[in-house]
Amino acid sequence: xxxxxxxxxxxxxxxxxxxxxxxxxxDSIGSQIAMASLLKRMGKEAxxxxxxxxxxxxxxxxxxxxxxxxxxxxxNFQAAIILDCPDMARTGRVSGYIKKETAIINIDHHISxxxxxxxxxxxxxxxxAGEMVYDLFKAFKVKVNIEEAAALYTAIMTxxxxxxxxxxxxxxHRIIAELIESGIRPHEIHTKIYETSxxxxxxxxxxxxxxxxxxxxxxxxxxxVTKEMLKKTKASLEGTEGIINFARSIDGVEIAILFRExxxxxxxxxxxxxxGKVDVNKLAGVFGGGGHPTASGCSVFGKPEDVEKKVLxxxxxxxx
Ligand code: 5GP
Ligand code: MN
Numbered sequence: 001x002x003x004x005x006x007x008x009x010x011x012x013x014x015x016x017x018x019x020x021x022x023x024x025x026x027d028s029i030g031s032q033i034a035m036a037s038l039l040k041r042m043g044k045e046a047x048x049x050x051x052x053x054x055x056x057x058x059x060x061x062x063x064x065x066x067x068x069x070x071x072x073x074x075x076n077f078q079a080a081i082i083l084d085c086p087d088m089a090r091t092g093r094v095s096g097y098i099k100k101e102t103a104i105i106n107i108d109h110h111i112s113x114x115x116x117x118x119x120x121x122x123x124x125x126x127x128x129a130g131e132m133v134y135d136l137f138k139a140f141k142v143k144v145n146i147e148e149a150a151a152l153y154t155a156i157m158t159x160x161x162x163x164x165x166x167x168x169x170x171x172x173h174r175i176i177a178e179l180i181e182s183g184i185r186p187h188e189i190h191t192k193i194y195e196t197s198x199x200x201x202x203x204x205x206x207x208x209x210x211x212x213x214x215x216x217x218x219x220x221x222x223x224x225v226t227k228e229m230l231k232k233t234k235a236s237l238e239g240t241e242g243i244i245n246f247a248r249s250i251d252g253v254e255i256a257i258l259f260r261e262x263x264x265x266x267x268x269x270x271x272x273x274x275x276g277k278v279d280v281n282k283l284a285g286v287f288g289g290g291g292h293p294t295a296s297g298c299s300v301f302g303k304p305e306d307v308e309k310k311v312l313x314x315x316x317x318x319x320x
Contacts, residue, residue, distance in 0.1 A: 026158025031129035033063035051092025084129035112290025130155025201239025221247035
């Protein structure tokens, strides 16, 4: 299915629920805000509801304050637009509000997307859900305003690693040019998102870097964020975003892995990044996760040392 199918689907309904995945990042937040705004400008009703709070660094975005954490009473939506989300379970608590009769409109760029909607527009070639929402503005012939442009810029900038990753195309840059013409200041958005970390988060980075190890052939690099480190540095979990890139940035590393102890249970959040030779979407899939060929993740239950052993074994296998 394409943007046209989704356009036709949207025309049929008047009340929408918009959501994305748990622990949202720039693409999920930005694409939701722009989507909600587009629908409202077309005279439709739309609310945004997410499982997890908006990350601190994205709260500058106009519209982010409208993302609900709990379902408002008496909002009987006909359709749910689910953005940047490969399956229903990744919406977390929000899936509990989706009824059998709800028309699910699935808009995503994850290769691991399972086409869980009534209407599915899944394009793994696209950099971000933000780019897809931009295509919807074009399809409806609605000119992006400055608030929507800031949201879409955030979505596309964060998912392309500031336009460095292989998912960045000439189309991405053309879209960005148009967004800038609507009046946003890219350097201000960049500063808000990437230059507002705390000294605690920077101390945590220092601790995590100390744990970096490489396999003998230098092709796998991994590092840890442990409960103890979080306690010692008083850093936030949000502050661990980006740490994995230090492992990928080492010459010769093909697979970077970040292990994070996030909660009290015996569960480790594992993130993978690849330089392109290894499909880490498949690697995360071994543990029930997914994502993209060069960026993926999963949660693995077990003691930290056991999780590390299991994951490294599979990573070595993926390299062969
Ligand atoms: P990150 O490592 O930054 O958390 O996530 C990288 C990519 O992998 C994102 O596209 C994200 O959606 C996906 N991802 C991360 N964790 C999981 C997971 O537990 N399950 C699935 N299906 N995808 C994940
Ligand atoms: Mn995305």
